[in-house]
Amino acid sequence: xxxxxxxxxxxxxxxxxxxxxxxxxxxxxxxxxxxxxxxxxxxxxxxxxxxxxxxxxxxxxxxxxxxxxxxxxxxxxxxxxxxxxxxxxxxxxxxxxxxxxxxxxxxxxxxxxxxxxxxxxxxxxxxxxxxxxxxxxxxxxxxxxxxxxxxxxxxxxxxxxxxxxxxxxxxxxxxxxxxxxxxxxxxxxxxxxxxxxxxxxxxxxxxxxxxxxxxxxxxxxxxxxxxxxxxxxxxxxxxxxxxxxxxxxxxxxxxxxxxxxxxxxxxxxxxxxxxxxxxxxxxxxxxxxxxxxxxxxxxxxxxxxxxxxxxxxxxxxxxxxxxxxxxxxxxxxxxxxxxxxxxxxxxxxxxxxxxxxxxxxxxxxxxxxxxxxxxxxxxxxxxxxxxxxxxxxxxxxxxxxxxxxxxxxxxxxxxxxxxxxxxxxxxxxxxxxxxxxxxxxxxxxxxxxxxxxxxxxxxxxxxxxxxxxxxxxxxxxxxx
Ligand SMILES: [Fe+2]
Numbered sequence: 001x002x003x004x005x006x007x008x009x010x011x012x013x014x015x016x017x018x019x020x021x022x023x024x025x026x027x028x029x030x031x032x033x034x035x036x037x038x039x040x041x042x043x044x045x046x047x048x049x050x051x052x053x054x055x056x057x058x059x060x061x062x063x064x065x066x067x068x069x070x071x072x073x074x075x076x077x078x079x080x081x082x083x084x085x086x087x088x089x090x091x092x093x094x095x096x097x098x099x100x101x102x103x104x105x106x107x108x109x110x111x112x113x114x115x116x117x118x119x120x121x122x123x124x125x126x127x128x129x130x131x132x133x134x135x136x137x138x139x140x141x142x143x144x145x146x147x148x149x150x151x152x153x154x155x156x157x158x159x160x161x162x163x164x165x166x167x168x169x170x171x172x173x174x175x176x177x178x179x180x181x182x183x184x185x186x187x188x189x190x191x192x193x194x195x196x197x198x199x200x201x202x203x204x205x206x207x208x209x210x211x212x213x214x215x216x217x218x219x220x221x222x223x224x225x226x227x228x229x230x231x232x233x234x235x236x237x238x239x240x241x242x243x244x245x246x247x248x249x250x251x252x253x254x255x256x257x258x259x260x261x262x263x264x265x266x267x268x269x270x271x272x273x274x275x276x277x278x279x280x281x282x283x284x285x286x287x288x289x290x291x292x293x294x295x296x297x298x299x300x301x302x303x304x305x306x307x308x309x310x311x312x313x314x315x316x317x318x319x320x321x322x323x324x325x326x327x328x329x330x331x332x333x334x335x336x337x338x339x340x341x342x343x344x345x346x347x348x349x350x351x352x353x354x355x356x357x358x359x360x361x362x363x364x365x366x367x368x369x370x371x372x373x374x375x376x377x378x379x380x381x382x383x384x385x386x387x388x389x390x391x392x393x394x395x396x397x398x399x400x401x402x403x404x405x406x407x408x409x410x411x412x413x414x415x416x417x418x419x420x421x422x423x424x425x426x427x428x429x430x431x432x433x434x435x436x437x438x439x440x441x442x443x444x445x446x447x448x449x450x451x452x453x454x455x456x457x458x459x460x461x462x463x464x465x466x467x468x469x470x471x472x473x474x475x476x477x478x479x480x
Pocket of ligand 1: 124170171226295467468
């Protein structure tokens with residue numbers, strides 16, 4: 001499959017120029033007409049600046065998290081953006097960026113690296129739950145962001161319920177029926193001699209925002225785990241064998257080499273799929289051939305089988321060295337949708353779907369954990385960006401093409417109404433328009449995805465369209 005997809009693609013390097021925050025709401029110029037029925041707020045996050053106060057990111061993951069909001073109301077779009085006020089951000093503002101150690105970026109001088117956990121850039125996902133906006137990354141704790149003016153309120157530890165030495169990963173899943181949020185985080189405590197099992201700690205956050213630990217997926221070694229899935233009865237973890245190498249990890253801890261570079265893909269170790277029952281009970285572990293993936297599309301139960309959609313990558317280089325060349329606009333490319341079907345007898349069937357390079361799989365979130373018909377992707381065809389829609393029933397694969405100078409981010413589906421059918425609604429997607437060095441919000445009609453955008457809201461500036469985000473029907477209040 002991968003042989004047909006080029007390994008790298010060219011992105012316009014100017015997208016990664018440092019972005020200024022827009023601390024007061026501005027109304028955006030429009031092309032087309034924003035549908036009156038489309039009301040709510042789109043939150044996005046991604047690395048927005050890479051050079052500050054002596055810090056120069058060697059990897060895209062070490063850019064500072066810029067959270068943005070697009071408020072869509074009565075045919076207008078208002079915009080605002082702010083950087084998350086992490087300790088890394090403050091150190092850079094104070095001119096001490098050279099002392100900051102990132103995930104893939106060393107500080108200057110051994111004493112600023114030795115024994116230092118990588119600084120959190122808070123740049124990976126912006127999630128709305130229990131009337132809170134959380135800015136997340138895999139190595140940090142959640143940041144509580146004001147839903148209206150995007151100021152950083154502080155670390156969210158769920159009223160002290162999030163154990164101090166555990167993480168809260170960047171891809172929580174919200175059950176659309178129960179309103180519960182599920183997530184996991186790497187449990188660091190055993191490495192420091194405490195009496196908590198090593199592993200991935202699983203969390204449930206109820207609709208009022210109260211966090212409880214559901215259990216721990218035990219691990220023999222530290223792994224890199226970015227995403228997971230839920231079904232109506234399970235949390236589903238596909239543990240790709242991406243391990244923190246013990247020697248490189250120890251050297252990194254001592255300050256020699258970055259923490260990120262200590263991870264290695266070890267296919268000979270195989271892959272484990274772990275099913276964690278949502279209502280308690282024994283975990284089920286299925287061993288299977290390994291694959292490299294970072295993002296899950298959706299999962300569901302089908303007559304006793306578990307179906308799990310992922311985007312498979314050709315190699316682990318994607319994450320490690322492949323994203324270090326972002327300043328040259330060269331990004332890794334070779335990835336394609338793969339459906340895993342786990343049978344009650346523990347067989348794992350694999351279906352690989354022929355597409356051009358794709359990433360950022362999303363679906364109608366009213367179908368999370370339930371069978372979904374459509375998956376939306378960002379896809380790159382012959383070096384150009386498209387939004388793709390895959391119909392899992394017919395196998396049909398349709399696309400929305402952009403101008404050649406435009407690069408698209410993650411598509412987010414918004415239903416036309418609460419009871420609208422799947423795919424009856426809009427796709428919201430941020431793009432970087434290289435010809436004009438500006439970022440834009442494109443609103444597409446999902447059912448007519450090939451058509452021109454229904455509306456385009458245009459910024460007077462740019463920022464990298466980012467990694468992930470969320471839409472909520474709540475209209476953010478302007479505090480300007
Ligand atoms: Fe992600």
